[in-house]
Amino acid sequence: MSTAPAESFHVRLTASRPARHKRAIVFCCDQNYLVFAAHAAAQIASLVEKPEFDICICYGHQAVVLPDSLAGLGIRLCHVDVGDVFEGLRLDKGKTHDVYLRIALPTAFAGEYDKILYLDSDIFVQGGDFNALFDIDVAPHCIASVRDNVQWRTPKRQNKRNTIKGIPPSAYFNAGVMLMDVQAYTEQELMRRCVEFGRARRRDLKRHDQNLYNAVLQNDWAEISPVWNWQYSWSTRLFAVFAYPNIIHFIGPAKPWKDESGQFEPRFADSFDRFIRTHFSGSRQVETGGRRLAPDSMKMTKMLIKHLITARKIAHYLARFPNELTVHR
Template identity: 55%
Template sequence: MTIKVNASRPAAHRKAIIFCCDTGYLPYASLAAEQILQSTPRHDFDICIAFNERPVRLPESLSHLNIRLLKVDIGTMFEGLRLDAGKSHDVYLRLALPQALREEYDRILYMDADIYVQSGDFSALMDCDLGPRPLAAVRDNIQWRTPTRRAMQFKRLGLPSAPYFNAGILLMDVHNYMASNLLEKCVDLGRKEASRMIRHDQNLYNSVLQGNWAELSPFWNWQYSWAARFFCDVQGPHVIHFIGNSKPWKDTDGQFPPRFRLHYSRFIRAHFPDHPDCHIPHSQLPPDGVRMRKMLIKHLLSSKAIGRYLGRFPTDLTVIK
C-alpha cells in the first residue's frame, strides 16, 4: 500500500500528536492543540493536522502553535470500505498514520477534534510502556459499568465478547503497529464485511484486535455522556471527548455547561471569523426537569460500578497491558 505525504515543515521530534480533520472541524482541533501546549509547555512532540481529500489552512494568528500540516495521499487504499452518508474516506485516515509516518515518528497519539483538553502531561503519556501491544486506548463507555458487555459489532460478526475501546484517542507504537500488519488486516476485514460493519474504523480496530491492546486511564478520553457527566466534574479528567452527535458548539437545547460554548465561541471569533459561531441555546438544562432527574438517578445507580472501573487505574499514567 503506497502512501504519499507532503508536509508543511520537517518533523522536529520522534513523537507526534495528530488530528485528522477537514475545514469544518479545524477550529476545534486548533483549540485542542493550543490547550495541549498550555498543558505541556515543555514538550518533546510535534502537533500535526493530517488531511487527504479536503485540505485545510491555518490562520496566521495561530502560527505560534507551530502546527505541522500533513497532506496524506492514500490513493484508493480505502475503497470498498463502508461509509456513512456525506462522509469521505478521510474517516479512515488514522488507520494509515503509522505507515505513512514510520520514518519520522516512533509514537503517534491520534486525537479526535471533538475534544476539550483540561490538563495532563502528554509527553509522559506518550512515553508509557505498552509492552508488545500495537496501540493503547481507553475502554469505550459501553463497558465502563459492564466490562463484559458484548459490543454490537462483535455480535454482528459473530465474535466473542472482548475489551472494546473508543478510537477517539489512540496511542500508537509505530514499530509494533507495523509489525502486526494492523492496517492491512483492518482494510481486508472492512472490505470483506462491509455490509455488516457499523460506522467506521473503531469497529475495524476492535474486531481485528479482539482485546490485543493496552488500556489507558479514562482520564485521557472521558467520553462525555448523560450517564457520566457529573462524575466528570468531580474527577477532573485530562481530556473530555464529546461523543455522539451533540457538541457544545451546536447545543440548541442547553445540554452542555455554558463554559464549553463560551470558550469555543471566543476562540472561533478570534481566529476563524468566517466559521459559523456556536449556537446559543434557548435555555439551559433545568435543574427540576425530567432529564436532570434521570441523570441523577443513573449516576446514583452506577456509582459503585464506576468506582470499580476508576479503581483499576491508581494513577493517570497506569497502563493495563
C-alpha cells in the first residue's frame, strides 16, 4: 500500500499501489455503484491500446472491493479521507458527504498527478482518444467540462435547480465529466472556495458540488465538446445515434440497468448484464422487464416531435465543436 498525505484541509490518500503515470481517470463511488464504475473502466481499457494514464476508483466512508477477475485492468483503488472538511454542507436525505468527494481529488492527488479526468459512474463509454483529451490546454482555467444539457438548445436558459439566489446567470456545466488541471486547481484554491461557499449558502443550494462549482467559478471554466458528456435524456437520445458520442451519461433517476419501461436502447442493459454476470455475480442483476419502447407509443411520439423542433438549435450547438478536441476558453 502507498500512502500520500495532502496538505490542505487534512485530506489524506491511501492507495492500493503507487501511481504509474502523471495523469489519471478517476471515478468516485461506493460498493453499490462500483459495478458501473468498473464497467466504464473496462470499456476505456479496451479502447486505449497504450494508455498514458492510470485508472483510479476512489471511495470515502465505505471501502470498495474489486473482484479478482478484474485485476488485469490495473485499477488503482484509493481511499480519500477528508475528515470533517465537508461538515456543514447541504445533503439530500439518505446521502453522505461522499457526494462531495470529487471536490477533494486535486488536493488528494497533488504531487502524483498533473491532470485528472473525473467521470461519473453512470456512463457508457463507446469511443474517444483519452490520451489526446488529456493533452488539451485549458489554461488559464482549472476545469474543462461540458455545458449542462438545458443550455444546449438555449445557451442562456437557467434551470431552477441550477440557480442560486443572488448568483447571476451564467454558462453552467455538468460536473459528471471534468478535466482538472491539478496545479491550477490548487493555486486557485478551488476546494477551499467551494467549501466556504457551500457552508455559507447551505440553505440556498439545490444540488451538491455541481452547484458549488458553477456558483464559485462563474464562467471561469473551459468548454469541451458534448461528445465527452452526452447527457442522455428524452430530448437528446435520438441525436446521439448520429453524433455517436464518446461518453453517454445517464443523467436523472432513470438508468438502463433498472429500465422496466423499456425506454433505453437494449444494448446498454445487455452490456451491463453481461459484465455483472461475469464479474459481479452476487450483485443485483439488471432489471428491464423485457419491454421495448414501441415505435407508435406516446413517449416515442413526444420524443420525435421534440427532436424535430430542436434539431436546428442542436445542430448550431454541435457546430461549435468541429472535432472532439475543440475547446472554448
